[in-house]
Amino acid sequence: MTKTLKRELSINNKIIVYGHADKSEYGFPTERDLIEYLQNKLFSRYSGRYHFTQNKKADIIIVLRDGFAYGHLNVEDIEDPTPRDKEEYPRVTRVYMIRSSAVYNKPVKLSDIGIRGLSFGKRITADQFDEIKGFANGIVEYPRP
Numbered sequence: 594m595t596k597t598l599k600r601e602l603s604i605n606n607k608i609i610v611y612g613h614a615d616k617s618e619y620g621f622p623t624e625r626d627l628i629e630y631l632q633n634k635l636f637s638r639y640s641g642r643y644h645f646t647q648n649k650k651a652d653i654i655i656v657l658r659d660g661f662a663y664g665h666l667n668v669e670d671i672e673d674p675t676p677r678d679k680e681e682y683p684r685v686t687r688v689y690m691i692r693s694s695a696v697y698n699k700p701v702k703l704s705d706i707g708i709r710g711l712s713f714g715k716r717i718t719a720d721q722f723d724e725i726k727g728f729a730n731g732i733v734e735y736p737r738p
Contacts (some may be wrong), residue, residue, distance in 0.1 A: 668691060
């Protein structure tokens, strides 16, 4: 895929920032738990089913914790939760089927690049997404097996 085509595709994507403040056993008690989820558990334990409490349409989800972006998810589809999804995360309202995840080598503090007002999920532009990736000091991608 050419760089121009990739850029055109990213401009048309709906890119949402979702925070992960839940530090309970169902959420991410530590930063390490969130990173392990993005690297492995999302696919090995949850079959690429990302449980969330909001239901915004998204093609890309930036994963935020305590004001820092740790990575992003490439969304393939959105579904209603099953009974099993509700067992795995009782607060779930929507399930995003994830094609691949990505982990940033360095978490990016979004307020440092002017992205604020993230309480209920925030849509950002392709340029802002590019800026986040630029500050990430490299990205490791994990495709769904």
